[in-house]
Amino acid sequence: MSDVAIVGIGMHEFGRHDGISGMDQGVTAVRRALADCGQQWSAMEFAVGGSMDGGAADTMVSRIGLTGLPFTNVVNGCATGGTALAQAVNTIQSGAGDLGIAIGFDKHEKGAFRIRGPRGKDWYGGSGLALTTQFFGMKINRYMHQYGITQPTLAKVGAKAFRNGALNPMAWRRKPLSEQEVAESLMLSYPLTQYMFCSPGEGGVAMVLCRADKAKEYTDRPIYLKAAAVRTRKFGSFEVLAPSIAIEHDPGPTAAASKAAFEMAGIGPEDVDVAQLQDTEAGAEIMHMAENGFCEHGEQEQMLANGETEINGRLPVNTDGGCLANGEPIGASGLRQVYENVLQLRGDAGERQVPNDPKVAYTHVYGAPGISGVTILSR
Amino acid sequence: MTTTVAVADGIFEIRDGKPVLLGTRCTNCDNHMYPRQTGCPRCLFNEQEDVELATEGTLWTWTVQAFPPKSPPYLGPVGDDFVPYGVGYVELPGQLRVEGRLTISDPDQLQIGMPMELVLDPLTVDEDGNQVVTYAFAPKNENGDPS
Missing domain, CATH: 3.40.47.10 (Thiolase/Chalcone synthase)
Known part of the structure; x- marks a missing residue:
């Protein structure tokens, strides 16, 4: 497998950022990833994004551009970002798109990740497990x-x-x-x-991916998946x-x-x-x-x-x-x-x-x- | 007189002042499950029978809960009244490994492989004045002497 390349990357600083939403951090990451490969949002043929506590990723289009692109939300626990990337890869390999973006962001409260019991009345959490x-x-x-x-x-x-x-x-x-x-x-x-x-913390990351044989159109330093x-x-x-x-x-x-x-x-x-x-x-x-x-x-x-x-x-x-x-x-x-x-x-x-x-x-x-x-x- | 009640139904029964864990056994592959469930993740067979699990085993691994869990869901004392407790998996021979509280929370007194047995462990008193208990594993006293 070497038919997909990463051509642009962007990140919002990790940490705690009062007054900056998780979505804000995702948007910043997207803008930085686009700038990294000299592309506009309008060039993106598809997007895949995910967040656990930061809201539905696809709603960010109202801020970065209503271009009509297919945008898929993914939620897969700790593997959410990795799954967004894997879905972007699948999209390119299937031929459904040549150039797209994978996005992950989040914002959790201090001591987040409250766990509920496995089933029914919460004997598990109640017992301190x-x-x-x-x-x-x-x-x-x-x-x-x-x-x-x-x-x-x-x-x-x-x-x-x-x-x-x-x-x-x-x-x-x-x-x-x-x-x-x-x-x-x-x-x-x-x-x-x-x-x-x-x-638990905050941050955002985005990356622009494309068909490997087109990578040099966007960057002189493509990284291959x-x-x-x-x-x-x-x-x-x-x-x-x-x-x-x-x-x-x-x-x-x-x-x-x-x-x-x-x-x-x-x-x-x-x-x-x-x-x-x-x-x-x-x-x-x-x-x-x-x-x-x-x-x-x-x-x-x-x-x-x-x-x-x-x-x-x-x-x-x-x-x-x-x-x-x-x-x-x-x-x-x-x-x-x-x-x-x-x-x-x-x-x-x-x-x-x-x-x-x-x-x-x-x-x-x-x-x-x-x-x-x-x-x-x-x- | 205070009545002792289990933290939830269907998890364990109280018999002679001791807990008996309620499990499931797959009638096709003998896989044991806890708590009770339908469907066997091992052989994918969907016919199970209810069983009572062994009440003794050996400590497979452990840790100590040193800070108060969030309450809710935790029913035990929190804040200044919090008491650290051990947590571990005890291997019930030929069945499975069950997670539970441990009556010991001193790392120097816990060793992987030590024999353990089930006991009742008080959590809180409910609004009707009942003593709410869960199950825990305590070191097994081989001689039967009071420990």
């Missing part, structure tokens, strides 16, 4: 027990995120924190502390907000989406030069390194000790500070990862640019109730 943070604590606690990952390694992931975020002008949290500060912050859900968790795969959980997968799980084991939707994406791209993990992996919390980044095929389970302890996932390391991970430093506006989060990879492949990532001219870049989102989306980009 309806918190996603508990799942993350329990998954990494089991993983640490099985594979010998230690708490200082969790703190290393947090410190790296804030160090990278400090180099990213679009990031929310731009103050570096030491491993000690991360480790000694408030314990929220053992073994995870406050600064090991990301927060080699794979885009979305998978949901199978029986035996350990997922968030589950009152029970099977004893039978399945490696989960991330492993499945990753395998599918590598097959689609015709390459392997060893070919990837930079990766953005879902880091809802520090443990997730560690587990996702293995679930995406970048190492064996347990090797992360040594890899982090060696600095292999730093910007100048063997496999730089979450070079823009990830969810930890950017927060998680659900609709925009997956597209933020792709935006960062386009910058890295163009060589435009500034102070956080990965050295040695990266050629292949990988993104991975994961969310409730067990969904993963992977993209692979190349120059």
Whole structure:
């Protein structure tokens, strides 16, 4: 798969922006993406957009142009942005349009993501079990027990995120924190502390895509989409907000989406030069390194000790500070990862640019109730 | 006299002061499900029977809820009265792993693999003065001594 190219990217700063709606941030991202490839809204043959709490994406046309284009709203939890991108790719591959735009934006209140019980009278929330943070604590606690990952390694992931975020002008949290500060912050859900968790936030991302053979009409630096795969959980997968799980084991939707994406791209993990992996919390980044095929389970302890996932390391991970430093506006989060990879492949990532001219870049989102989306980009 | 009532119907029954979890077993592939549901996600078969789940197992993983959940939905005490509680999955042999509160919230006293058993766990008192309880897992006292 290499018949689709990304030619323009735009982002509204992540963080908290009083008085600026989620939709405002989506509109800003669209204008910036169009400007990035020198195009007008009127040239867009289709649009796909999504947001969880920011309103119906298609209503933004009343502000950016009533051109009559087909505009599809998508909502797919944490994979909303990734799904918007995948739908844009499908539209181009099917021949329904040659040039279009994928959009994701959101704005969540502090401490958002209130969860309701799985069914009927809310015994689950009533009993104090309806918190996603508990799942993350329990998954990494089991993983640490099985594979010998230690708490200082969790703190290393947090410190790296804030160090990278400090180099990213679009990031929310731009103050570096030491491993000690991360480790000694408030314990929220053992073994995870406050600064090991990301927060609900705000932001917007848009990208203009086109048929690969037309890419040079819009930019002299097109980035090609080699794979885009979305998978949901199978029986035996350990997922968030589950009152029970099977004893039978399945490696989960991330492993499945990753395998599918590598097959689609015709390459392997060893070919990837930079990766953005879902880091809802520090443990997730560690587990996702293995679930995406970048190492064996347990090797992360040594890899982090060696600095292999730093910007100048063997496999730089979450070079823009990830969810930890950017927060998680659900609709925009997956597209933020792709935006960062386009910058890295163009060589435009500034102070956080990965050295040695990266050629292949990988993104991975994961969310409730067990969904993963992977993209692979190349120059 | 205070009456003890379950937080919701159809989740567990109270018998001799202990909870019994209400599950479903697929009659085609023996997959166990909790809470009760129709349709088996394992074999896609759609004929199930109601079963009672095992009351003992081993701790598969755990965490500690150290901050008060939002209320509602949480029925337990919040604010200054909040009491941290453990949360874990307990593997019921040959059946499935069930999520529940743990009576222990001290990380030093929780270990993956430790034997656990079901107990009732008080949440709140309702407007009729009933004691509302959910189920929780407590470390199993092998000797039967008071712990």
